Amino acid sequence: MRKKYFIAIFLVVFTMMLSSFAFYTYQIIYTPNVLVEEQDRYFDIPRGTTFKQLQDKLAKERIVNDLVSFSFLAKLKDLDTNVKNGMYLIKSNMTNIELINLLRSGSQTPVSLTFSNARLLEQLPKILTKSLEIDSAELAPILLNDSTAAYYGFTKETFISMFIPNTYEVYWTLTPKTLLDRMKREYDNFWTEERKQKAEELGMTQMEVSTLASIVQGETNKMDEAPAIAGVYINRLNRRIPLQADPTLVYAIGDFSIRRILNKDKEFESPYNTYKYYGLPPGPINMPSIPALDAVLNYDEHKYLYFCANADFSGYHVFAKTLSQHNINARRFQRALNLQRIYR
Template sequence: MAENRKKSSLPLFIGIIVLIIGLTAAGFAYFTFMAPSIATDEPYFYVKSNEPYEEVMKRIESEGVVSNPALFQYAAKFMDLKSAGIKAGKYKLSKDLSNRRFIGNLRGGYQEAVKFRFQNIRLKENFAGLLGREFEADSTAFLQLLNDEQLATKYGFTKDNFFSMFIPNTYEIYWNTDPKEIIDRFAKEYTKFWNDDRKAKAAALNLTTQEVSVLASIVKGEALHVDEMPKIAGLYLNRLKKGMLLQADPTVIFANNDFTIRRVLNRHLTIDNPYNTYRYKGLPPGPIMMPSIASIDGVLNYDHHNYIYMCAKDDFSGYHLFAETVAEHLVNARKFQKALDERNIKK
């Protein structure tokens, strides 16, 4: 009888052992592959181009990316990550990300694109710095391209006006994209931006698209308010048609390379620089800042009027007073100069 009971309990015992082993294996598999694994609060993990596998794995542990590095290493080995290779890129991290998903992203290169937005960029150096902060390549690599005469010529620009090719907008570009490919992406956007309608309006002004952008950069430099851009553009176009000097203060500030100037004085006007439109007739050789879409469209859709002169309003609202004659302009200018003196703005 006892022997029969012993025989009947044996399968139960074996079953319990098998169940325990099964549950243990299932638990191990779950925590190794399926359970949330990310421990860091960093939103992204970056893998550099040509970074060795061992170095990436070491950083995942040292930077505290995953909660259990040993399980991550096991999962990576099981999924043959080393043979497949880790792709360079910017990988989004979230607290619900499992080892399986994270490893799958690394081996498949399923990275998140950089949403790169830029505007109000003054100089090439500023733009190169911004690109260097957002993408893998450093600012020096981008600045070399921005100053590359041959590259500018390839896209139909000169070294001086190449900066006008970059249309401020939002772009989605992968973090590890080669700098030349990034420049090419901007060139495609430029071509798309200058559609038939915009090109026809530029032709009607007897200006190239590059010249429109140069003028738009001056308009942007003058205008604090978008709604005044077409009016300012109309004034400068009137000057160009009459063969007058543009005499745009923002070009003088650019020529002096002193962006702290708040009051343009006679000593600033004497600089011998092709960007000084008080000395050189016509448009400068390139933009004095990156033109905005609003300023470009302000030139293309300029206000038709007879104004030749303008002066900032003495209420410091950012708007201007416009005039057709020198006499009218001098009255406006005296008001503004008086306001500057009252505020003790001397330079």
Template sequence: MVFPRPGKTVIIVIAVLSVLAGLRAWQLYGYVFKANVQKNYVLYITEKTSFDMVVDSLETHHVMKNMKAFKWVARRKECRDYIKAGRYHFREGMSANQVVNILRSGLQEPVNLTFNNIRTPEQLAGVVSRTLLADSLSIMGLFDREVIGEYGFTPETFPAMFIPNTYEFYWTTTARQFGDRMKKEYDAFWNEARLKKAAELNMTPVEVATLASILQEETNKQSEKPRIAGVYLNRLRKGMLLQADPTVKFAVGDITLRRILHRHLDTDSPYNTYLYPGLPPGPITFPEIQSIDAVLNYETHNLYYFCAREDFSGYHNFARTHAEHERNAARYHAALDSAWRARREAREN
């Protein structure tokens, strides 16, 4: 059969349609694969965040060069029904397709959570909630007696489980997931080498952490920590009272006390090591790695006393005998009195 040759009009129409189809295909290819993100942007999505809210955020912050392209790709991939909660980092040069895939798959980037210098559960909860989605109230729920028991601790010893450091978490980490991770990190921290050193001290990891917490409150001079740890261990071995000022501050309920008075020493609390022998029931703060390792790697010596230096440098004078210690203490208290008088005179003038 012989087909009639198409007319010029038909050929032109076909050509035009082919060109238009090609242009449309090129446009759609651009929608999907061309660079669309024009600046780095971090987007936070909760369970209550809708797709329209995501679009509004991207538009408000001018993240996309072509929002029409993003919406088209999102619609084709049914992104509206599949966005997942998370913290998403969109980088300059990403395509709409990459952004949609990230949202659909929940491909988060972890965040760094750092906590140190923590004294109370409330402080810890505040730091964690400022980095993770979990709020401080849910973090405080970890300190419920029943939950603490599930981790194998008591309310007094529980701070030992939280090893201050920098950790990577997903922003959507729940309070319980945070607690589980901390227990895992605690178990990893107390490796065979550290457990062996603790056993040589005839101490459990929690007891080491308890002594480390006192050490941490005594000084921020890392070079002195092993020596002070040695003093405490010498006193424990001799059956002497620790007489550690930080434990009195904890017993009084004011860790910021600058000067311990005789009335503070009479505070009846198992944490008051001026009254009760041995270690307190648990850590008085959240001991850091340097403090724990200072106990495990303590300095061997025959020193039993130490007192802050009279130059207020933060360092200490050490002594073997009580008489020598009394002389050191007298110099320090004289310096304190002198400084107090100088401040009073300055105020009066």
């Protein structure tokens, strides 16, 4: 009887322990343990992250509620030897197994790479890497190397035109090479057969269109008048009249705080000085936007040869067909600058 009694006790205890283990196992695997009652969140795992560092990061950022259960199951699933860097969208109330499977798979969530403008190629490394894992210091020596520009079919003066301002979906783990390859593909995608045809009708290469678009963009941020400004410059080019574009002088001088061009500035020695040298400068003076590029390709056909900033400081311009009318407009604007005490 005593033997049967002990067997019964053992069976009861064993059943209870088995039930408890099964319940705990169920909880480890199927109970929500990630961002419990919180919102979805992006979570990055940098290159070279160890499993211990991953654990610390999950705890510090309050991603995982019960780190012990997560770590136990993660080791069973070999996550401790298979940590993959990347940017992941962690959803609220995920279970341990769901999070572990996500991290093991390396299924990253793309991030948005957005950039709108830059005056100099040297500014691009910081702009391009602000939402990526790579550091600007890692990208800069590659981006600013003349051989890199040549590899993609550009010169150091025209290379900035390869970067078409827009928003792109990319992976956070992009390398400098894959980033630049992507930008070249986007550049090629922008230059559709229709746009190439329009450039050909203008008698311009794609890079020359970018250069003129950068000047138009330097003149105005009112894109509704950009085609009219592009039309003025195209008229001047067709008549072999120097562009005399103030933004090219500002670029040449290198002082982007200048608001007023002086006569002495027009003597500044530089191939970008379109007062001294006929035609387009060697390359873009900024990173032209898609609206500016399209403004050149779809320029307004008119007979204007001059334009001047409107004296009301609205950002718009007044146009003239003759030099005498332009001089009247220019004097009006200069008086407005004097009234505002803008001398430089």
